[in-house]
Amino acid sequence: MNEQMNGKVSKEHDGTRTFRVEMLTRVEGEGRFHLEVKDGQVRKAILHIFEPPRFFEGFLVGRSLFEVPDITARICGICPVTYQMSSTRALEAILGITPSTGIRKLRRLMYCAEWIESHALHIFLLHAPDFLGYASALEMARDHRGLVETALRMKKVGNSLLEAIGARAIHPVSVRVGGFTKPPSPRRLQALLPELEWGLEAAQETVTITNSLPMPEFQQPYVFVALDGGADYPLEWGEQIAVSGRDPVPLGEFEKVFIEEQVDRSPAFHCRLPDGTPYLTGPMARLNLFADRLHPRAQEALERTGLTLPVLNPYRSIVVRAVELVHAFAEAVDLVREYTPPEPPYFEAPLRAGEGFGATEAPRGLQYQRYRVNDAGIVQEARIVPPTSQNQPRIEADLAGLGPELLAMSQEEATLRCEQLIRAYDPCISCATHFLKLDIREVED
Amino acid sequence: MTASPLYSGTQVSRVETPAAQGATELGVDPTEKDARGGRPRLGVFKFASCSGCQGVLLSCEDELLALADALEILYFPEASSHLQEEGPFDLALVEGSISAPEHLEQIQKIRARSKTLVTIGACATSGGIQALRNFGNLDDFVHRVYPRPEFIAALATSTAVAEHVKVDYELRGCPISKRQLLELITAILLGRRPEIRNESLCLGCKRYGYVCVTVAHGLPCLGPVTMNGCGALCPSVGRGCYGCFGPKEGANTEAMAQRMLQLGMSKDDVRNAFRFITGYAQAFREESARHE
């Protein structure tokens, strides 16, 4: 790999060392970072997002609540199900609809499929090349073809499951407020069982592989935040948010506790706790808070790794993600085996005015939405908090924490170490920019 | 690979710019594979978008490694850290709409460095869902909604790439169809024209034998005016099409709107139905304006 690639710039004068990458690669969306260390002290640690804003919270206003899941899906092409699920949850709360167990299970299955697709993509195609010293998975495939083929096959299983339920994997079309327009036939899902079972074994293997990767040593004092899914591992449903070392937060209090503010220099928002502490959401947070709720197969996998909880090394999130991949496959196998189509496929209720909240766990972390609608079901206000805007202050804090160690390294090694750290968060940069605060009273004619 | 009846890539050439004309000479005929001893060179670029259309490329799980062998990937930030932004590219896939000031210059550069430029998806071909802002006043909007508007740089409108440079082919859809993408890449590799079909989704439904959701359930469906490319996915799960592949050429949107009103939709609903994922595509834009 050469210094030219990727616009890396190095500077050293008056004792200041600067590490930066002008175009972050192998992440969703466009961003750059900049880290400045002087006399062993970190002076600047910035993850800058230069995705253009798309104003979702603005144009959701005035739309019918039934259109919302098709709109919010378009926030992210990697985790559209996340956005659809949080939307339907919030809007159903407004209408007083409680989806049946059958609908919730099918949603959970769909969400497992998205985790499979996204985790397989991230572990092998985006993150593993850092550990093994390649610029891309395609390059990695020259030496490790079997590995990349396995990754692609796992990813495909996730996508096939999404297609079976949602007609397509990216921006599925069968999800609606109240349930599904049409649930898949049991035969269609059962046809996928052999591949899902294969995937479960491949995911176990993935845990072993990721656990044997050379792992940089690094630890930070994290506050972990994840959806509390009751008896279930955090995924598509939960009434409150767990925060390590602090009281749980009911969904309706989200915006009081996780304070979002626009960052200088970019169209992205950052979230912090009220005392200014950054927090971490995503696989490491979920595992550290709720390891006891993992599927037994995933618990076994976790034990095999020898990891002790809490995991505090962000580079190790690749192993945690692999454990979650086992979980997603194992749950999907169970859910497909016991599947019968929900009847009725969706619930309806008379329109009414109100406010509702929904939060679910995207592959990369907690995703929260709030809507206020009028009595005709027209959105008056929308608030969407993506995982990456919550993790961004934490990423910057990690980079700052990493600073002193980098001084002993070559420029290239140090820069790579930073990138590898940022990728550990699986940041979804498009998501992080699409949001804006809106006071509807000023906008209405 | 053989052409599927579902392909409906569209050839477009709306804008002729000096940069665009210069481009053709810079590029290399992809059929002359070994002119420089190399494989055709690919660039994948992103403007305002959700990455879903690039995601479709990454979701070609069975073909991805073969594609990586057949093409030299010079620029694809979401997949690789090797970035050779300067090109030149035999094939540029462009996702996303032109939406921020810096995009104006970037797209010219990409055009100038690319032999064949293909726009992928509703964002790149119509401005995408973020073009809903084109129907309001962005300036007021940004200043009212962002606590620190000075850091927000956005153009007043989100527009299709073809509004700015010459586009050789476009793939519709939000997201694009995998089959269409593979057909297009294959055709370009073989130096033939991609199979293009300009048929309505409605016709597609009839061919696949799907029950018409309007006839059977009285549901509004944009199928008669929408380009088929997805394979009629929405009717296949019992709902009407919401037009994510954009208007079919020569679509009679006025008759469609009349039908929707007859089905009991309000004027506002009809306007919003056209003003959606591909709402800034000309035919849909004009129809929605008729229901202000």
Ligand code: SF4
């Ligand atoms: S067209 Fe749709 S899927 Fe493609 S990038 Fe735009 S929003 Fe995403």
Ligand code: SF4
């Ligand atoms: S049926 Fe219409 S809205 Fe649905 S996927 Fe196809 S083109 Fe898009």
